Structure formats: structure tokens, C-alpha cells
Amino acid sequence: MIPRTPKWKEPSSTAPEPQVGAARSVTRRGLIEAGAGAAAAAMVSRPALAQEGDNLPPSIPEWQLQPGEETLSQPYGRPSKFEANVVRRYRHGLPEPPTRLSSFSLTPLQDLCGIITPNGLHYERHHAGVPRIDPLEHRLIVHGMVERPIIFAMEDLTRFPSVSRVHFLECSGNTQNWRAPKPELTVQDTHGLLSCCEWTGVPLATVLAEAGVRPEARWMLAEGADAAAMTRSIPIEKALDDALLAYAQNGERLRPEQGYPLRLLLPGYEGNTSVKWLRRLKLGPEPFQTREETSKYTLLMPDGVARQFNFVMEAKSVITLPSGGQRLGAPGFYEISGLAWSGNGKVARVEVSTDGGASRRDAALQEPVMSKCLTRFRSPWRWDGGAATLASRVTDETGYVQPTREALLNVRDVRSYYHYNGIQNWSVAAGGAVTNAG
Amino acid sequence: MPGRIPCLAALAIAVIAASGAGHAAERYGFGRPATPQEIAGWDIDVSPSGAGLPPGRGDVRQGEAIFAAKCASCHGAHGEGKPMVRLVGGIGTLHDKKPKKTVGSFWPYATTLFDYVRRAMPLNAPQSLNPDEVYAVSAYVLFLNGIVAQDATLDADTLAKIKMPNRGGFVSAFSPPGAAKP
Numbered sequence: 001m002i003p004r005t006p007k008w009k010e011p012s013s014t015a016p017e018p019q020v021g022a023a024r025s026v027t028r029r030g031l032i033e034a035g036a037g038a039a040a041a042a043m044v045s046r047p048a049l050a051q052e053g054d055n056l057p058p059s060i061p062e063w064q065l066q067p068g069e070e071t072l073s074q075p076y077g078r079p080s081k082f083e084a085n086v087v088r089r090y091r092h093g094l095p096e097p098p099t100r101l102s103s104f105s106l107t108p109l110q111d112l113c114g115i116i117t118p119n120g121l122h123y124e125r126h127h128a129g130v131p132r133i134d135p136l137e138h139r140l141i142v143h144g145m146v147e148r149p150i151i152f153a154m155e156d157l158t159r160f161p162s163v164s165r166v167h168f169l170e171c172s173g174n175t176q177n178w179r180a181p182k183p184e185l186t187v188q189d190t191h192g193l194l195s196c197c198e199w200t201g202v203p204l205a206t207v208l209a210e211a212g213v214r215p216e217a218r219w220m221l222a223e224g225a226d227a228a229a230m231t232r233s234i235p236i237e238k239a240l241d242d243a244l245l246a247y248a249q250n251g252e253r254l255r256p257e258q259g260y261p262l263r264l265l266l267p268g269y270e271g272n273t274s275v276k277w278l279r280r281l282k283l284g285p286e287p288f289q290t291r292e293e294t295s296k297y298t299l300l301m302p303d304g305v306a307r308q309f310n311f312v313m314e315a316k317s318v319i320t321l322p323s324g325g326q327r328l329g330a331p332g333f334y335e336i337s338g339l340a341w342s343g344n345g346k347v348a349r350v351e352v353s354t355d356g357g358a359s360r361r362d363a364a365l366q367e368p369v370m371s372k373c374l375t376r377f378r379s380p381w382r383w384d385g386g387a388a389t390l391a392s393r394v395t396d397e398t399g400y401v402q403p404t405r406e407a408l409l410n411v412r413d414v415r416s417y418y419h420y421n422g423i424q425n426w427s428v429a430a431g432g433a434v435t436n437a438g
Numbered sequence: 439m440p441g442r443i444p445c446l447a448a449l450a451i452a453v454i455a456a457s458g459a460g461h462a463a464e465r466y467g468f469g470r471p472a473t474p475q476e477i478a479g480w481d482i483d484v485s486p487s488g489a490g491l492p493p494g495r496g497d498v499r500q501g502e503a504i505f506a507a508k509c510a511s512c513h514g515a516h517g518e519g520k521p522m523v524r525l526v527g528g529i530g531t532l533h534d535k536k537p538k539k540t541v542g543s544f545w546p547y548a549t550t551l552f553d554y555v556r557r558a559m560p561l562n563a564p565q566s567l568n569p570d571e572v573y574a575v576s577a578y579v580l581f582l583n584g585i586v587a588q589d590a591t592l593d594a595d596t597l598a599k600i601k602m603p604n605r606g607g608f609v610s611a612f613s614p615p616g617a618a619k620p
Contacts, residue, residue, distance in 0.1 A: 098512070098521035101561060128561060141472050141480055151472040159468050210465055221483055227564045229557040231483060237614045280480050287610075289486050289547050291554040295539065298608065304532040306544075309612035415537060 086111040088121060092189045093182060101129040102228075104171065106192025109320045109339065115166070115366070115374040117195035119250050124257045125171050125193070128227035131277055135261040138225065140245070144282035147212030154261050157245060160202035165244065165267070166373045168196040168341045170313045172270035172297060177405060177422060178414040181438025187323035190424065190436060194339070196374040197258075199265050201246035204239050208281075213240075217283035221290070222264050225279035232273045233287040234266065238311070242267050242372075245278065268343030268372040269311045270418070272297055299416035307416075313343035315402050316421035317350055317377070317394035328432030331385035336363070337378045342396035346371050349395040352379040356389035356425065357404075363392065388428040389437060405438055482565075484553040488598025491552065495593040496574025498581040504571050505578050508560045517541075517582045522561075526582045529603055542583025546608050548600040552576045573597065 055061035079086065088105035090096065097103045105124040107117055117123075124130075135154045143149035174193035213236070220239045224230040234243070244265040247254060254260040259276030266274050272292060287293065287309070298306040317340035322328060336354075340347045346369050351360035363377035377392065394402045405422035425437035484490040506515065517525035517540075528538025537543075541551055556572045558564050567575065577592040585600060586592070 099561070128558060128564065141477060143472055143477050143481070149472040149477060150469040151476055152469040156468040160466060206466075210468065223480075223483070227558070227561075229482065229564065231553075231557070235612060235614060282481070282483065284485070286485070288483055289550055290483070291550055291558075294547065294550055294608070295541075295545055299611075300532060300537060300539070304607065306532075306608050307611040308608050309610050311612060415535075 083111075086121070088124065089188060089192075091176075091192075092185060102127050104173075104193060106188045107195050108188045109192055109194065109318075110187050110323050110326065112320070115196050115339070115376050116250060117197055119197070119252065119255050119258070122195040122197065122249070122255065122258055123169075123171065123193050125173075125271065126226070126228075126257070127230050130256050131226045132256060133225060133261060133277060138261050138279070140262060140278060140281070142207065142211040142281045142283075144221070144284050145214040145217035146208075146283055147214065148210075150211050152207070154247065157202055157207070157262065158247060160206050162200055162202055163244070164198055164200040164248075165242075166196065166198045166370055167265065167267040168194060168313075168372065168374045169265075169271045169274060170194045170316075170341070170343075172272065172310070172313065172418040175316075175420040175422075175424070176417075177420060177424070177436075177438040178409070178417070181436050183427070183435040183437070184325070185436040186325040187318060187320050187424075190324070191318045191320075193271070194341075194374075196341075197249040198251070199244055199246040200248035200251075201244040201262075201265065204243035204245055204264070205241075207245055208239060208283075213283055216285055219284050219287050221280070221282040221284065221288045222273075222275040222278060223280040223282070224259075224275050225277040230275060230292060231288065231290040232275055232292055233290060233309075234264075234273060235309075235311075236283070238266060238269065266311075268313060268345075270297065270313055273311060297418060299412065299418055301416060302413040310419055311343075313341075314419070314421050315342035315344065315347070315394045315396040315400050316340070317347075317392040317402055318424045319352070319390050319392050319426060322390065322428065322434045323426055324434055324436040326434045328383055328428060328434065331383050334381045334383050335378055336381050336390060336392075337376065338363075338392050340365075340375045340377055340392065340394040341373065342394065342398075342400070343372055344400065345397040346373075347375040347377075347394055348397045348399075350375070350377040351393045351395075352377070352381075353391045353393070354381055354388050357391055357393075357423070360393065383428070385430065385432075387430050390426045390428060390434075391423050393423050482553075482557055484549045484556070486547045486549050486598075488549060488594055491549070491594035491597060492569040493594065494569030494573055495591055496570045496572070496577055497591040498574075498577045498586065498588055500570075501574035501576070501578025501581070504567070504575050508563075508567075509575065512561065517579060525579055529583070532604070532607065540583070541579055542585060542603065544604050544607070546602055546605050548576065548580060548585075548597055548602055551579060552597060 086108050090105060107121050107123045138154055140152045171193035175190050218236050220234045220236060222232055222234055246263050246265040247261060249258055254263060262278045263276045264274050264278050293308055298308050299310055300306045317338060319336055319338035321337045336352055340350045350363040352363045353360045363379040366376040369375050402421060402423055408422045427435050427437040512522040513525050514520055525541050528540045528543035531538045531543060545551060552572055555575055573592045577586060577590055580586045581588055
């Protein structure tokens with residue numbers, strides 16, 4: 001009999017260690033058993049069956065004994081109801097902010113395959129809610145140090161030659177393992193401010209050429225049309241390099257949470273700089289010193305001085321399977337799988353360790369390996385049933401090697417908050433419970 | 439009239455060459471010129487030089503009344519925070535294990551305070567304060583931090599001249615490709 005319980009549960013704050021329950025299930029990949037127990041809210045609803053097992057051979061499954069749903073019963077399709085626990089969440093154990101108008105949500109990396117984040121699961125970070133913008137009344141103004149200030153409607157922007165590129169976005173506040181790691185955290189909690197989509201739009205350089213950038217322009221202010229009118233200063237070098245004005249993600253127009261109808265997309269840069277709901281670009285000689293690049297998104301160093309304009313998300317990797325909150329079943333073969341990325345280019349190498357870094361072996365990288373994009377890595381492992389510590393370490397094409405948590409702490413101290421890219425360790429206990437070891 | 443096409447192409451090339459833009463490329467003619475009125479309505483940013491500060495003025499006393507009515511419910515009666523961020527105090531704590539990063543202790547420019555209040559505050563009614571009110575609220579928050587006097591009045595000239603306590607507390611980590619790292 002196969003009970004229909006979800007493949008893993010959210011750890012409860014009162015029970016940091018996933019509990020072994022009577023009911024266990026296997027994942028779609030048949031590898032990792034879930035802890036079962038509380039977290040009923042996350043449970044998948046079960047069909048009312050006369051008796052469990054009725055749909056297994058030699059019986060004929062009930063879904064073969066009657067026609068299914070009609071074609072076009074869902075004009076916009078949705079995931080199976082059995083996947084209802086694959087959702088964005090707030091960070092486990094973190095007090096809710098005073099208002100969700102300024103908050104974030106995390107991508108369920110533990111449930112995703114490959115490198116593409118489905119649009120409904122892309123992480124969120126909003127500063128004053130998600131505006132509902134009528135694309136017919138949305139405009140982009142390009143002005144400041146340009147030859148010709150121009151105002152664009154969406155229909156103007158979509159006429160330009162377009163490109164599609166696959167890039168990750170990561171919030172620089174992702175992964176808060178600075179202080180003592182909380183064992184109950186899942187990879188969604190620790191690394192879920194990370195997503196990856198195919199973005200389609202017009203190269204920003206094309207649009208800026210239309211306005212004619214003056215030689216003295218060195219920085220560009222990007223401003224959103226949300227209620228925070230959020231702004232960041234972008235170096236002209238980046239604006240003219242690989243920046244996109246994106247209007248589509250994964251084949252469809254942007255989701256409102258990702259900036260519909262138009263966003264800036266700066267490959268490899270911290271997510272906050274890819275300003276959503278983009279309404280204005282102003283060219284100037286210097287940074288504009290906005291709130292988001294002074295009070296926020298700066299690294300307060302041990303000497304009391306804060307570093308500004310820490311744009312690039314440096315190389316980082318994390319094992320997503322197995323990961324915190326999951327539980328290994330019987331000893332034997334497991335495929336270790338995870339994600340690696342670098343804001344400086346392509347992933348060159350990922351090494352996986354099952355003994356806390358004492359030994360490492362190269363993981364296989366899923367092709368194609370793309371620049372400033374997630375790379376899926378995999379490594380076979382035979383678990384002997386004992387304690388283990390799983391970790392991955394990425395090296396990017398520049399030769400940069402992902403640091404340990406200790407190395408980061410030595411240089412940066414906990415107060416810098418942003419840009420944590422340390423090696424992530426998952427502790428496997430004898431018996432199979434997987435917990436965050438920072 | 440096929441004969442006109444080369445002429446237009448030549449004209450386009452001439453326009454690009456004459457534009458002097460270092461980043462010139464093919465132009466498509468999409469969009470239309472933005473009018474000064476359109477730009478003025480959206481051009482709300484303020485730079486550390488004071489560029490972008492609008493006409494108007496406001497003093498600490500006026501700011502106190504506006505703050506009590508529109509800001510205190512989130513930031514506390516005197517900017518002490520709760521439920522939202524603390525605005526006041528913390529000067530000298532940036533070396534501590536738990537620094538208090540406030541407008542007074544951390545923000546390097548008073549112009550950023552004006553810019554942010556004007557574009558984003560209050561949370562439930564952004565861009566609702568007129569310039570006089572933004573000057574007044576800025577004056578009050580700066581007064582609470584001991585940066586301006588109780589009888590201070592702020593306008594475009596006086597606000598841009600304020601030197602924040604942590605003005606020297608920032609360095610840029612950005613260097614253009616090819617440049618020496620700072």
C-alpha cells in the first residue's frame with residue numbers, strides 16, 4: 001500500500017527534527033522518504049477512496065473507469081492538485097513583517113527540477129505591494145544626459161529587435177547563515193530568494209541608442225512605477241553591456257510580481273537592481289544615492305565602513321536534494337542534486353562532498369551551461385545509513401571558488417548581511433533526517 | 439519611389455554620425471519625444487548636490503505635526519520605531535555587534551531622506567505630501583537626530599548643505615571593467 005502523503009513536510013517550529021511518522025511516502029523520484037506528521041496545512045488533499053490501494057494493480061485505477069476533465073476545462077492550466085504543497089513561502093521561524101506590502105516570498109527549490117523556475121513560483125520582493133498596471137497606460141521615459149528624451153509605450157518597446165536569454169535572479173539578502181545556523185530550515189528558507197527564467201525583451205543598449213547617450217553620462221537611475229517608486233543607480237557600463245528591458249518570462253508576459261508589463265533585467269547583478277514595473281531611466285554623471293543603495297543593500301564591514309554598489313552575485317551553489325527537512329529512507333543509492341550559479345559568468349566546476357569537505361568529487365553538470373544562469377549538477381551517492389554531511393562547492397569560469405562560511409565571517413562579519421555565498425552544509429543523521437548545518 | 443530609400447538611409451547615417459553619441463547604433467524611430475511637462479511630472483529624484491530639490495520650505499514645528507498625523511503610527515511618536523523601522527538614534531553604534539542603522543547614524547545624505555519621503559512615504563499614500571510638507575518632515579526627522587536645530591527651516595539651499603554624521607562612512611565597491619579595483 002502506498003499512502004498518499006506529501007513527500008516531505010515543513011518542519012514545525014516546535015519540532016526542529018523531522019519526525020518519523022507511521023505514514024511514509026516516496027518522492028516522484030523514489031529516493032527520499034518524507035518525514036510525516038504535523039503541518040497539515042501543507043498536506044495534499046486526498047481523493048476519497050473506498051480503500052487505499054484500490055487503484056493499484058491488479059485493480060483498474062478509478063481514473064481509467066470514467067472520462068477525465070474536458071479539453072479546455074482550464075483555459076490557463078494549473079499544476080495537479082497533488083502538487084498543492086509546491087508553493088512560495090515566507091521564511092520559516094522569521095517573524096512576519098508588520099505589513100506584507102513590504103516583504104518577500106521564497107521559491108520552493110526542494111521541489112523543482114532542472115533550472116527553470118515556473119512563473120508562479122518565482123521569488124518575490126516588493127517594497128510597497130504589487131501594482132496592477134494597465135499596459136496601455138504604462139510608459140517608459142528615457143531622459144537626463146541623452147540627446148533626445150523619449151517616451152515609449154509598450155507597443156513601441158515590443159517593436160524593437162528582441163532577444164531571449166536564461167538568467168538567474170538572486171536577492172542579495174538570500175541565505176542568512178551568518179549567525180548560528182537554524183537546523184530546522186529548508187533549502188527554500190535558506191536559498192529561496194533565487195529563481196531562474198528565460199527572459200525576453202529588447203537590449204537596453206538598443207533603446208539607449210535611440211535616445212543617444214551623452215559621453216558624460218556615467219550612471220543611470222532606474223525607477224519603478226510601484227507605490228515605492230523604487231530606484232537604483234546602474235553603471236553605464238552595465239546598461240550598455242548585457243542589460244535587458246524585459247517584457248516576458250518563460251514564454252509569457254511578465255507576471256505582475258515580476259514587474260508587468262516591463263522590468264529592467266541585469267544579468268548577474270543583485271536582484272534589487274533589476275527594477276520592476278520600470279517607468280523611467282535617467283542618465284547622469286554620478287550615482288543618485290537612493291535609499292536602496294545607501295540605507296539598504298550596503299555591506300557594513302567590521303571597521304564600521306559600509307561598501308556600496310556591491311552589484312555582482314558571486315559564485316554560489318547549494319544541494320537541493322537531499323536538503324533540510326527531508327529524510328532519507330533505506331540505505332543505498334541516492335542522487336545528490338543541486339544548483340550552481342555565478343554572476344560573473346559560467347559555472348566551470350562543482351565538487352560534492354559527503355563527509356563535510358574532507359573529500360570532494362566532481363559533480364556532473366547538466367548541459368547547456370549558460371552564463372549568469374543556474375546550472376543543475378548531479379552526483380551519485382551510496383548512503384551507508386550513517387551520519388553524513390553533504391556540501392557542494394562551485395568554481396566559476398573566472399577561477400573564483402565558493403568560500404566556506406568561516407572564510408566569509410573572517411572577512412565580512414555578520415553585520416554585512418547581504419551577499420552571503422558560503423558553502424552550504426546539510427547534516428544527515430543516522431536514520432536519515434536532514435537538517436541545516438549552515 | 440524606390441529612389442528615395444538610399445537618400446533616407448544616408449540621412450539616417452548622417453544623423454547618427456552627427457549625434458556625437460559614443461554609443462550610437464542603428465535607430466528605429468520608435469517612441470516619441472518626451473515633453474518637458476511629461477518629464478517634470480515624473481522627474482522626482484534628488485541628488486546629493488541638491489539637484490532635483492523643488493521650491494518650497496518647511497520647519498521642524500510643522501514637521502512635528504505632520505509626523506504625528508502621518509508617520510508616527512508606523513515609526514513611533516519620536517521616530518523610535520515599531521512597528522516599522524527606527525529613524526532616530528544609534529549614532530556611534532556602527533562598530534557594535536548589533537549596530538543601529540538609522541537616518542541619523544547611517545544615512546550619508548540628507549537629500550536621500552527628502553527623496554525617499556517624497557517618493558515612497560507614507561506607505562498608504564505615497565507621493566501625497568507636497569514639497570513644503572516633505573521639507574517639514576525631513577526637518578523634524580533630522581531634528582530628532584540632533585542634526586538640525588529646533589528652529590530650523592529647510593529649503594532647497596539649506597537641505598543640500600546638511601552634512602550627515604556618517605557622510606564619510608561609505609566606500610564604493612564598484613569599478614568599471616578594466617579599471618583598477620578600489
